[in-house]
Amino acid sequence: MTSKRIVIVGGGAGGLALAAKLGRSLGLKGEADICLIDRNPIHIWKPKLHELAVGVIDQSVEGVFYRDHGLKNGYRYQRGELEQCDPDAKTIQLAAMYNEQNELLLPPRTLQYDLLVLAVGGISNSFNTPGAEKHCIFLDSLNSAELFHRRLLDGLMLLNDSHQRLSIGIVGAGATGVELSAELHHVIESVREYGYQNISKHHLDIHLIEAAPKILPQLPDKVSGRAQAVLDRIGVRLHLGVQVKEVTHSGFVTQDGTLIKADLKVWAAGIKGPKVFADLTKLPINGRNQVEVDACMRVKGHNDIYAIGDCASLIMDNGQPVPPRAQAASQMAATLYQNILTRLKDGAEKPFHYRDYGSLVSLSRFSAVGNLMGNLRSGDFFIEGHIARFMYNSLYQRHLASLFGWFSALVYRLAQKLLRWQRPKLKLH
Numbered sequence: 001m002t003s004k005r006i007v008i009v010g011g012g013a014g015g016l017a018l019a020a021k022l023g024r025s026l027g028l029k030g031e032a033d034i035c036l037i038d039r040n041p042i043h044i045w046k047p048k049l050h051e052l053a054v055g056v057i058d059q060s061v062e063g064v065f066y067r068d069h070g071l072k073n074g075y076r077y078q079r080g081e082l083e084q085c086d087p088d089a090k091t092i093q094l095a096a097m098y099n100e101q102n103e104l105l106l107p108p109r110t111l112q113y114d115l116l117v118l119a120v121g122g123i124s125n126s127f128n129t130p131g132a133e134k135h136c137i138f139l140d141s142l143n144s145a146e147l148f149h150r151r152l153l154d155g156l157m158l159l160n161d162s163h164q165r166l167s168i169g170i171v172g173a174g175a176t177g178v179e180l181s182a183e184l185h186h187v188i189e190s191v192r193e194y195g196y197q198n199i200s201k202h203h204l205d206i207h208l209i210e211a212a213p214k215i216l217p218q219l220p221d222k223v224s225g226r227a228q229a230v231l232d233r234i235g236v237r238l239h240l241g242v243q244v245k246e247v248t249h250s251g252f253v254t255q256d257g258t259l260i261k262a263d264l265k266v267w268a269a270g271i272k273g274p275k276v277f278a279d280l281t282k283l284p285i286n287g288r289n290q291v292e293v294d295a296c297m298r299v300k301g302h303n304d305i306y307a308i309g310d311c312a313s314l315i316m317d318n319g320q321p322v323p324p325r326a327q328a329a330s331q332m333a334a335t336l337y338q339n340i341l342t343r344l345k346d347g348a349e350k351p352f353h354y355r356d357y358g359s360l361v362s363l364s365r366f367s368a369v370g371n372l373m374g375n376l377r378s379g380d381f382f383i384e385g386h387i388a389r390f391m392y393n394s395l396y397q398r399h400l401a402s403l404f405g406w407f408s409a410l411v412y413r414l415a416q417k418l419l420r421w422q423r424p425k426l427k428l429h
Contacts (some may be wrong), residue, residue, distance in 0.1 A: 002031055003030070003031060003033065004025075004032045004033070004114040004115060004344065005032075005033045005035070005112060005113050005114045006022060006023075006033065006034050006035070006113070006114065006115045006116075006117070006340070007035045007037065007092065007111060007113040007114070007115070007116050007117070008034070008035070008036045008037065008117040008118065008119055009037045009038075009082050009092065009116070009117065009118050009119060009120055009310070010037070010038060010077075010118065010120035010121055010309070011036055011037075011038035011040075011043050011066055011077075011119075012043070012046060012119060012120075012121045012309060012329065013045060013046060013309070013326045013329045013330055013333070013399060014064075014119045014256035014308045014309040014329035014330060014332055014333040014335070014414075015036065015038075015117065015119030015120075015308070015309070016036065016043050016069075016403060017330060017333045017334070017399075017402040017403060018062070018117060018119065018308070018333040018336060018337055019034055019036040019070070019073075019075045020069070020073045020075070020402065020403050020404070021074035021333075021334075021337045021402070022034045022074075022075065022337060022340065023073040023074030024073055024074055024405075025074075025337075025341065026074070026341075026344075027073070027074025027075050028073075028074035029074075032344075033076070034074060034075035034076065035075065035076045035077075035078060035111070035290060036066060036070060036075050036076070036077050036078070037077075037078050037079075037080050037082070037094065037166065038066060038077070038079065038080075039080065040079075040141075040142050040143070041065060041067065041077075042059055042063040042064065042065050042066065042067060042142065043063060043064040043065075043066060043069075044059055044062060044063050044064075044142050044145070045062075045326070045358070045396060046121070046140075046326060047175070047326050047395075047396075048062065048396070049068070049139060049140070049141075049142070049145045049147045049176075050139065050145075050179045050180040050183055051147045051183060052142070052149065053139060053144075053145040053146075053148040053149050053152070053180065054148075054149070054152060054180070054183045054184055054186075054187045054328070055149055055152070055153075055187065055292075055426045055427035055428060056183060056186070056187065056364075056425075056426065056427075057420075057427070058423065058427045059142070059146075059417045061416055061420060061423070062416065064403060067369065069403070072404055073403075073404075077098065078094075078109075078111075079106075080095065080097065080106070080109065081094060081095045081097075081247040082094065082095075082118075082120060082275075082276055083095040083108065083276065083279070084279065084280070084281065085116070085280050085282065085283060085305075087282055087283070087302045087304070087305060088282070090113055090114070090116075090304065091110050091111060092110070092111050092116065093105075093108055093109070093110050093111075094108060094109045094110075094111065095108060097107050101222070113304075114304065114338055115304055115305075115306070115340065115343075116304060116305045116306070117305075117306045117307070117308065117309065117336065118291060118299070118305065118307040118308075118311055118312070119307070119308050119309050119329070119333075120273075120274050120276075120309075120311045121140075121309055121310045121311055121326055121329075122140070122271040122272060122273055122274070122290075122309070122310030122311055123138060123140045123141070123271070123272060123273075123274055123275070124138040124139070124140045124172070124267050124268060124269065124271065124272075125269065125270030125271055125272040125288070126138075126233065126267055126270075127269075127270060128142060129244055129245070129246065129247060129248035130245075130246045130247070131248055132171075132244075132247045132267055133247050134247070134266045135247045135248065135249060135265050136171070136247055136266060136267035137151070137264075137265065137266050137267070138182065138264055138266075138267050138268075139176055139267075139268050140210060140268075148264075148266065149427070151264055152187075152264065153428065154265060155168075155264055156191060156196060156199065159196075159198075159199055159203055160196045160197070160198045160199050161198075162186075163203075164202070165203050165205055166203060166204050166205070166263055166264070167204075167205040167206075167207070167209040167251075167261050167262050167263045167264070168184060168204070168205070168206050168207070168262060168263065168264045168265075168266070169206075169209065169245070169251055169252050169260055169261075169262030169264070169265050169266065170206070170207065170209065170262060170266045170268055171209045171210075171244055171252065171265075171266070171267050171268060171269050172209075172210065172212035172267065172268035172269030172270070173208050173209070173212070173214075173215035173216065173217070173240075174216065174217070174239070174268065174269070175216065175359070175361050176213075176219065176264075176268040177208055177210070177268040177269075178208070178215055178216060178231065178361055178363070179226055179362050179363070179364075180266065180268065181206050181208050181231060181236045182230065182231065182234065182236075182363040182364040182366055183364045184204065184206055185201060185204070185206065185234045185235065185236070185364065185366075186364040186365050186366070187426060188200070188201050188204045188369070189201055189423060190322060190426055191426065191428070192198065193337030193425070194424070194426065194428055200242075200337070201234075201235065204233070205237065206236045206237060207236075207237045207239060207252075207260050207262060208231065208236055208237065208238050208239065209239040209242050209244060209252060209254075209260065210239065210240050210241070210242065210269075211241065211242065211243045211244075211269070212241070213240055213241045214228070214240060215227060215228050215231070215238065216274035216361065218323070218359075218371075219359055219361075219371065220371050220382070221263070222371075222382050223308035223359070223361070223369050223370060223371050223382065225365060225382055226367075226369045226382075227361055227369050228386070229365050230363050230367050230369075231363075232348075233366075234366060239254075239260065242254050242255075243255045247265060247267075250262075251265070252265070256265055256270055262305035271288075271310055271324040272288040272289045272290070273285070273288060273290040273291065273310070273311045274289065274311060275289065277290070277291060277311065283299055283302065284299065284300045284301060284422050286313050288313070290310075290311055290313040291307045291311060291312055291313065292312075292313050293306070293307050293312045293314050294314075295314070295351035295352060296339060296349045296350070296351055296352065297312065297314065297332060297335070297336050297339070297352055298349075306336055307373055308329060308332035308333055308336055309324075309328070309332060309333075310324040310329065312332070314332075314352065316354060322352075322354050323356075325359070326395075326399075327356075327357060327395075328354055330398075330399065330402060331352070331354060331355065332352055333402070334402075335350065335352045335353075336352075338350070357372065358370060358371045358372040358381075359371060360372075360383075360388055360391055360392040361392075362389070362392050366390075367384060367385060367388070368384065368385065368389040368391075368392050369382075369383070369384045369388055370382075370383055370384070370392070371383070371387050372389065372391065397409060397410075397413060400412055400413060401422070
């Protein structure tokens, strides 16, 4: 087997798992040079971004540092952000990097590859709503979660001093919007323990805005109904069947002209590919900024480039695209890992088949709901409460296992729990 330069752009659920598996199989043996590129130095599992945003978890405990992880798992990490791809020259260009003072840290760099994997994930889709980009936080990255956390802390400090109210508006009642709403209510009930004596849940207004007639519109009615009952009970204000036509400094303007006031505004509706994909003119990019791939996840027309996760558009046999879920990215990474090993041995690659294992939604300490085994002919199995919470946590454990192996993942998880036991319940700095 000849040594290959395999470049993976994006260290999310799919990209990092793929880099780790290829690194352990090929990189540690010197049979391939595995390079992982990400703009951040740390990985946070995307379904946990809302917990990081409200301060329930700390990235220093929950995060995976690419350099350290790469050293132990046989891949190299380079910090950078994709700017351009030249499939003819088999190169990618990384953008220049600057510090907070806008001083140049790294100039643009060009990297050569033999195999390229695009795993840069997706971003929230504003659907060109006026004011959304200017006034909203798009909770789809580590940087945006940190920004929300800083603004939430500022809001809590002002609230504690002013005795007024804090209004938070969230557009999109998918998993992110629903989980964020519940977690915010948990936090507002917990901050009194840390000196915020003038704050109670009665000082917080959370508005969850959804264009569909129900929350969690992609999930079965029973799951949606139970989740809505929990949100109603804890006081989240639901605006269902409501479309936002404009976002202003004051809040969200709906189609009928109503203003939903919000001090802190979040956009968590829709998924599209990253903005940089619009500049990748030599690749087949669709109208949602996703790169089109074939059944084996190869970018159409380019056999040496693959794409997985939310940035890829793979049409299944039923005519529908693979859904933008963490489980889909993980499954694609697992299949692509086997295909790359097979390809390096001159074997035939296998097509990707998505299996829907159901969906689980965490409602903070209040509950958890979901449906399991959605791919079975016998239908879905509805679960909630402690069982759903256990299954939700098991998904994270499976993710860790893909990064570390099962034994190391169990040790890693135990270490996390011990650290969290000794640390504050909330990150208030």
